[in-house]
Amino acid sequence: xxxxxxxxxxxxxxxxxxxxxxxxxxxxxxxxxxxFVWHQDTDLARYDAIILPGxxxxxxxxxxxAIARFSPVMAAVEREAxxxxxxIGICNGFQILLExxxxxxxxxxxxxxxxQCHHVYLRVENAGTAFTNxxxxxxxxxxxxxxxxxxxxxxxxxxxxxxxxxxxIFRYATPAGEVTPEANANGSAENIAGVMNEAGNVLGLMPHxxxxxxxxxGGDDGRLVFESMLxxxxxxKARVQVSPA
Amino acid sequence: xxxxxxxRAGDLLYEGKAKRVHLxxxxxxxxxxxxxxxxxxxxxxxxxxxxKGYFCAQVSVIFFxxxxxxxxxxxxxxxxxxxxxxxxxxxxxxxxxxxxxxxAGSLAKRTGLPEGTALPAAVVELYYKNDELGDPLLNDEHVxxxxxxxxxxxxxxxxxxxxxxxxxxAFLSPRGLNLIDFKLEFGLHQGTVLLGDEISPDTCRxxxxxxxxxxxxxxFRRDLGGVEDAYAEVLRRVSSGPVAGxxxxxxxxxxxxxxxxxxxRRWLARVFVSLKRTVLDPQGRAVLGALEALGYGxxxxxxxxxxxxxxxxxxxxxxxxxxxVRVDDARVGKYMELSLSAASEDEARxxxxxxxxxxxxxxxxxxxxxxxxxxx
Numbered sequence: 030x031x032x033x034x035x036x037x038x039x040x041x042x043x044x045x046x047x048x049x050x051x052x053x054x055x056x057x058x059x060x061x062x063x064x065f066v067w068h069q070d071t072d073l074a075r076y077d078a079i080i081l082p083g084x085x086x087x088x089x090x091x092x093x094x095a096i097a098r099f100s101p102v103m104a105a106v107e108r109e110a111x112x113x114x115x116x117i118g119i120c121n122g123f124q125i126l127l128e129x130x131x132x133x134x135x136x137x138x139x140x141x142x143x144x145q146c147h148h149v150y151l152r153v154e155n156a157g158t159a160f161t162n163x164x165x166x167x168x169x170x171x172x173x174x175x176x177x178x179x180x181x182x183x184x185x186x187x188x189x190x191x192x193x194x195x196x197x198i199f200r201y202a203t204p205a206g207e208v209t210p211e212a213n214a215n216g217s218a219e220n221i222a223g224v225m226n227e228a229g230n231v232l233g234l235m236p237h238x239x240x241x242x243x244x245x246x247g248g249d250d251g252r253l254v255f256e257s258m259l260x261x262x263x264x265x266k267a268r269v270q271v272s273p274a
Numbered sequence: 275x276x277x278x279x280x281x282r283a284g285d286l287l288y289e290g291k292a293k294r295v296h297l298x299x300x301x302x303x304x305x306x307x308x309x310x311x312x313x314x315x316x317x318x319x320x321x322x323x324x325x326k327g328y329f330c331a332q333v334s335v336i337f338f339x340x341x342x343x344x345x346x347x348x349x350x351x352x353x354x355x356x357x358x359x360x361x362x363x364x365x366x367x368x369x370x371x372x373x374x375x376x377x378a379g380s381l382a383k384r385t386g387l388p389e390g391t392a393l394p395a396a397v398v399e400l401y402y403k404n405d406e407l408g409d410p411l412l413n414d415e416h417v418x419x420x421x422x423x424x425x426x427x428x429x430x431x432x433x434x435x436x437x438x439x440x441x442x443x444a445f446l447s448p449r450g451l452n453l454i455d456f457k458l459e460f461g462l463h464q465g466t467v468l469l470g471d472e473i474s475p476d477t478c479r480x481x482x483x484x485x486x487x488x489x490x491x492x493x494f495r496r497d498l499g500g501v502e503d504a505y506a507e508v509l510r511r512v513s514s515g516p517v518a519g520x521x522x523x524x525x526x527x528x529x530x531x532x533x534x535x536x537x538x539r540r541w542l543a544r545v546f547v548s549l550k551r552t553v554l555d556p557q558g559r560a561v562l563g564a565l566e567a568l569g570y571g572x573x574x575x576x577x578x579x580x581x582x583x584x585x586x587x588x589x590x591x592x593x594x595x596x597x598x599v600r601v602d603d604a605r606v607g608k609y610m611e612l613s614l615s616a617a618s619e620d621e622a623r624x625x626x627x628x629x630x631x632x633x634x635x636x637x638x639x640x641x642x643x644x645x646x647x648x649x650x
Contacts, residue, residue: 091608091633091634092636095633095636099633127638128636133638134638135636135638135639137549137553137554137555137556137639138556138557139556140554140556141556142556142557142560180556182553182638182639183638184638216554216556
């Protein structure tokens with residue numbers, strides 16, 4: 030047996046509103062250990078993974094994620110990310126990771142100027158990551174979005190680098206997994222819905238996999254993301270165990 | 275076009291006093307190689323400064339990246355090794371723009387003010403880039419008479435030069451360097467004015483904030499010795515982070531008001547943040563659409579058919595005369611007012627700039643500017 034459950038921290042900022050969904054997703058559905066962590070906390074060393082959930086931290090004042098990025102907890106998130114812990118930022122969590130510089134790029138207002146709240150299909154661009162190892166490359170995942178500022182922008186140099194290194198993880202696509210202009214939910218550069226850092230342990234995505242965990246609630250494709258994290262963690266543990274002391 | 279891309283230098287296009295310019299495969303780009311040769315006094319004094327090319331290229335790359343991040347449009351594309359930079363090819367305007375914060379060099383000779391005198395506000399000067407004439411000082415009317423640039427371009431040059439001054443001073447002050455004066459060159463690229471040339475100890479005067487030691491080409495001009503060390507010291511400071519308490523006694527920075535040492539003054543900063551021109555602005559586009567509905571659309575005909583477009587929208591708009599005014603673009607940004615206390619204008623400027631970079635604007639997609647004034 031793997032021995033023990035994976036420990037997830039769900040960070041709660043003033044204005045987070047998907048924190049309970051995230052806790053339910055990994056705690057109840059996946060049966061792992063999940064705890065809320067307050068934005069004032071400064072030590073996340075005992076967790077295996079950190080979830081920055083969706084919401085409207087600090088009322089989205091100034092820019093989405095701009096204020097939350099300076100919370101005490103973000104220094105701890107940065108530290109644990111540096112140690113290779115898995116970090117996933119969902120929606121507002123993604124925006125915070127961008128503002129913190131843990132992922133490249135920035136968010137603009139949706140090109141429609143509307144709050145977009147519906148299901149989308151995400152093409153899995155790289156199935157060899159800690160967040161997608163349970164998916165097939167090219168697979169289309171059905172997951173909801175709910176945001177007004179998800180129009181991803183990155184400098185051409187960053188886009189080229191991310192494409193070259195396989196760091197673009199999800200793109201908005203058709204149900205068949207084709208990346209088309211019509212499938213672009215918000216005007217994002219190159220239909221980008223989720224990106225990963227070079228070290229491969231920090232993922233940010235606008236769609237909400239934690240809201241797609243159970244068939245009863247309209248679909249469970251989001252499970253693949255969290256199950257991938259679990260598998261990556263178990264494999265990491267296994268590697269640590271076999272290496273000589 | 276990006277950093278990280280592999281570039282190759284082609285045929286030599288031009289060799290100047292301090293640089294060699296090579297063509298590249300892309301006709302829009304040039305490869306600029308920095309030489310160790312040094313000249314002064316219009317080429318009357320010549321020499322070599324060991325590794326000057328390296329120091330100047332490196333310092334210039336740091337400054338141009340900083341300026342680009344701060345929203346100043348420049349020719350810089352990428353660093354290319356230790357002594358070379360890839361730039362956009364410009365049609366250089368024959369005007370040198372000099373910004374002075376403290377009296378030094380020719381300004382001391384021309385005005386009789388002693389070197390080191392703080393100027394009450396930054397002074398911008400224009401010089402005719404012409405070796406035969408010895409690069410004479412010009413005023414705006416001379417520039418117009420010689421047709422060297424349009425009045426609008428001159429205004430833009432001056433505005434940009436002052437902006438560069440603000441950005442550089444805010445960056446250099448916490449690194450213990452006083453920016454005494456500097457020279458800029460500009461050029462046209464597809465109709466747009468871009469900052470060109472270099473910004474380095476060859477084109478600036480830097481004094482150590484505490485000792486007032488000269489760390490620039492004046493060491494070569496005046497045979498002060500230690501030229502290489504001074505250039506290396508500038509590179510070391512601009513490559514490292516800010517140092518607390520590095521500002522020193524602020525000789526000479528305009529508005530520093532050394533007399534008010536220790537005292538704190540109140541300032542009002544008005545900060546403007548907007549999306550970079552290169553970033554699509556969905557809100558601006560929506561506003562533009564609404565303005566079009568009001569009859570202010572771009573691209574409409576002149577005043578023929580007066581009243582046609584506007585009157586059709588309905589309501590009483592007769593006073594507006596929308597047919598005569600067309601809006602071509604709209605950008606939506608943010609405006610903030612900050613009230614702060616700081617001992618000097620320099621200090622206030624440096625702090626507000628830091629706030630802008632780290633919080634108020636997101637440098638990936640936004641640019642900013644601010645105005646600072648004394649408050650009651």
